[in-house]
Every structure is written in structure tokens, then in C-alpha cells.
Amino acid sequence: MENAIFFIGDDPYILWDVDIKKCNLDFLKNFDTRYYDYLLELHLTSNDERRAAMSLRLTYHHALETLFSFLGALLQSPNFPNAWITQNRRVLNGVVRRISEQDQTLPTILYNKSISWESLAEVVFDRFSPGTDKQKKAIEGFSELWGMLAAEFLDKNRIDENNCIKHGFRVSSGGCALSVGVQKEKGVPCSTDQMTVLENSEFGTGFDRIQRISDEKNNRSLSITHFVLNWRVEKMTSLIRLISLSIQNIVGSLRIIGGESPVEVQFNVLTDPEDYTRPWVYRPVIPYVSTKFGCHDSIPKLSREDLLTCLRDSGFPGFSEYAPES
Numbered sequence: 001m002e003n004a005i006f007f008i009g010d011d012p013y014i015l016w017d018v019d020i021k022k023c024n025l026d027f028l029k030n031f032d033t034r035y036y037d038y039l040l041e042l043h044l045t046s047n048d049e050r051r052a053a054m055s056l057r058l059t060y061h062h063a064l065e066t067l068f069s070f071l072g073a074l075l076q077s078p079n080f081p082n083a084w085i086t087q088n089r090r091v092l093n094g095v096v097r098r099i100s101e102q103d104q105t106l107p108t109i110l111y112n113k114s115i116s117w118e119s120l121a122e123v124v125f126d127r128f129s130p131g132t133d134k135q136k137k138a139i140e141g142f143s144e145l146w147g148m149l150a151a152e153f154l155d156k157n158r159i160d161e162n163n164c165i166k167h168g169f170r171v172s173s174g175g176c177a178l179s180v181g182v183q184k185e186k187g188v189p190c191s192t193d194q195m196t197v198l199e200n201s202e203f204g205t206g207f208d209r210i211q212r213i214s215d216e217k218n219n220r221s222l223s224i225t226h227f228v229l230n231w232r233v234e235k236m237t238s239l240i241r242l243i244s245l246s247i248q249n250i251v252g253s254l255r256i257i258g259g260e261s262p263v264e265v266q267f268n269v270l271t272d273p274e275d276y277t278r279p280w281v282y283r284p285v286i287p288y289v290s291t292k293f294g295c296h297d298s299i300p301k302l303s304r305e306d307l308l309t310c311l312r313d314s315g316f317p318g319f320s321e322y323a324p325e326s
Helices: 020-030 035-044 049-076 081-087 092-100 117-124 133-154 156-166 233-257 278-282 304-314
Strands: 002-008 011-017 177-180 196-200 204-212 222-230 288-292
Touching: 002 020, 002 049, 002 081, 011 020, 011 081, 020 081, 020 233, 035 049, 035 233, 049 081, 049 092, 049 117, 049 133, 049 156, 049 233, 092 117, 092 133, 117 133, 117 233, 133 156, 133 233, 156 204, 156 222, 233 278
Parallel strands: none
Antiparallel strands: 002 011, 177 196, 204 222, 222 288
16 A cells, blocks of 8 residues: 655645555546536526526636645645545635745645745746746736635635525525715705716625624624625636636646656646736626624624523513514
């Protein structure tokens, strides 16, 4: 039996197999690097525009996770990425954050390499036109792209949206409109024709964030905040294409690291450096709107014992005595 030690985050693991090299090369060669291109074209040709847009959004979330899983594997387990990818679920966000922060304490077996998106891009494109301006531009373009995608990947609103979509589809489809206007007379709303539209996004996602009203350990009182995220289909389609291209190049690099001949691997880059960041041109004016209903300051902090006492004393349901005054 062969074995190899690697890190996932800060924790070491050991992998055992009769032929680790073959196992991982088989995984990489069989991985469908153009799967997200297929989903993109499938949804763009759909007749159901709203559902297709939501499916594109889910494809984007999924593609982001795949991209950063491969980049994490490249950093910490380039010789056996399959093991890292299947075991990283609890640490992926932390690893992405630490790369963005250039945290040099993050373990890596990429010798003489600092922790950064640029360093990872240098590894990916090490065999692509070495020493040329094409290689330099590819490293600069993809490292900037991955840094900007990392910021989106770590955004809490995006994380909550993704969880609501993939776990029970707890979302509503469509963006929001927001207009403002000046009252000419106190107590009289501004007329519609005098309002200025700040945002009117056709596409977006609405979902509820349910959370504790305080960080106290024994608090069981929850509140609801409704979020609407606005996004542009043009940005989603462009980013999915760029993520797919990134995955193709990263997997190709891992295949070379795993022992495959470089002549068997094709790298794909963009000719215009601005194309790596062009999708952000389609950024909504107002990326999200959040709404809280009710006066949260008047909600009491109730413990498990409080709730059990309430149930025992008043039956089901029995929370009226704790309701805040209207």
C-alpha cells in the first residue's frame, strides 16, 4: 500500500491506496471540465426565462465552489487533489479567505511559493509559453479574476442565497425596484411620476435570513430579515464562462503535476486583459435590499427554560404573554 500525507486547512491527513498516482490521474482525466459550459448553453436556450435565470444562478454558485476546491487542492494537495476535494467541506471558505489575505501560515507543499492568487496562477501557467508576455498576461489576468471571485464567494449574502436555493429552494425569483422622491407637502407621498428609479432589476433572488436576535448562548428568540439580491444575467453568463475556463486550466496543470506529459494538456487564455474583469461592468446599482418587519428591539431574549415553562404552563400554543407590545 502507498501512502501520502497532505493538509486540509491546518490539519494533516494521510491517504492510502495501492496506486495513488493512477487513482488521481484517472480522476482528473475523467473530470468533465466543460460541464458548466453545457449547463450555461442549456439554460440560455430555455423558453422559461425566469426559471432558466434561477438555474444560471445556481450553476454560478456550484461553479464557484468547484473552482475554489480545485485551487485549494492545488495549494495543499497537488499530487492527490481528489482526496482534498472530497474532504474540504468544512474548511473551504476559510482556505479561500486566507489565500485572499495572503496568510503565509496556511500550510502548502508548493515549495518557494508565497500564499496568494498570483502564486497559484504562476503554478497553473508554469508550462504555458514560459517566459513570454502571453504567460505574464495570463498569470495577471487569472489571478485578478480569482481574487474578485473570492470576494463574491465569501460574501455572506451570496452564501445565504446559495444555501436557500440548494436546500429546499427557499427563494423567490426576481429582483426588486427602488424609487425615491421628495415630498412637497408633509404627509403627502411623492407622486409616481416625480419619483427617480434607482434600481429596477428584472432578475434576482428573494430569501429570508432567520437568525438569533442576540449572540447570547442560551437565547432562543429568532427574527426574520427579508433580502432581495439583484443580479444581471449578463454577468452570470460571463462569469460562468470564465470559471469554466479557469477550471480547465487548473485541471490541466494538476494533470501535469500528476505525471501526465505537458504535450497532452491544452491551456486556454483570453487575448484582451480587460476581459478577465469585464463581467463586473454589469454590476447592479443596488446589489441588495434588506427589510426587517416589526420592532426587533422589543423582542425579549428567551432561553430554552423560558420556552419550556411557557409550554408547560399555558399549553400549545402558549407564547402570547411574551409577545412585544404593539
